[in-house]
Amino acid sequence: MSGIAEFNIASNVQTDHEHQVQLGLLQALCTAARENPDAEAVAEVLEQLMAYSEAHFTSEELLMRMKSYDDYEDHLSDHSHMLEVLLEIAADHAAGNSSLVAGKTEQVLAFIGHHIDTRDRRFAEYLRNGM
Numbered sequence: 001m002s003g004i005a006e007f008n009i010a011s012n013v014q015t016d017h018e019h020q021v022q023l024g025l026l027q028a029l030c031t032a033a034r035e036n037p038d039a040e041a042v043a044e045v046l047e048q049l050m051a052y053s054e055a056h057f058t059s060e061e062l063l064m065r066m067k068s069y070d071d072y073e074d075h076l077s078d079h080s081h082m083l084e085v086l087l088e089i090a091a092d093h094a095a096g097n098s099s100l101v102a103g104k105t106e107q108v109l110a111f112i113g114h115h116i117d118t119r120d121r122r123f124a125e126y127l128r129n130g131m
């Protein structure tokens with residue numbers, strides 16, 4: 001197996017792992033917001049989720065650029081959308097509108113779940129095919 005093929009496989013394994021962490025943080029935020037919407041715990045999970053998502057998206061985007069990926073622009077706009085909604089959620093929570101956090105987080109969860117099943121899967125296949 002070539003070095004590039006090995007690199008592509010390792011990248012997919014790493015990305016899958018990052019998706020699990022990201023989805024886990026979103027679930028944790030839903031739970032925290034539902035159980036005690038005004039708790040400091042909500043702000044903490046939200047902060048972790050935002051930092052992790054930014055880092056994960058940046059690494060995915062770098063990989064796409066490195067591979068001259070053809071769906072880069074549309075893929076990027078999904079990432080930007082999710083980060084924008086997370087900023088909105090953080091603003092809601094900071095402004096005391098914490099009752100909105102759980103519902104909006106569920107929407108983000110559905111959005112990113114769909115993104116992982118479609119756009120991320122397409123990129124994983126692109127890598128698997130040795131591009």
Ligand SMILES: [Fe+2]
Nearest residue numbers: 060075119120
């Ligand atoms: Fe993605």
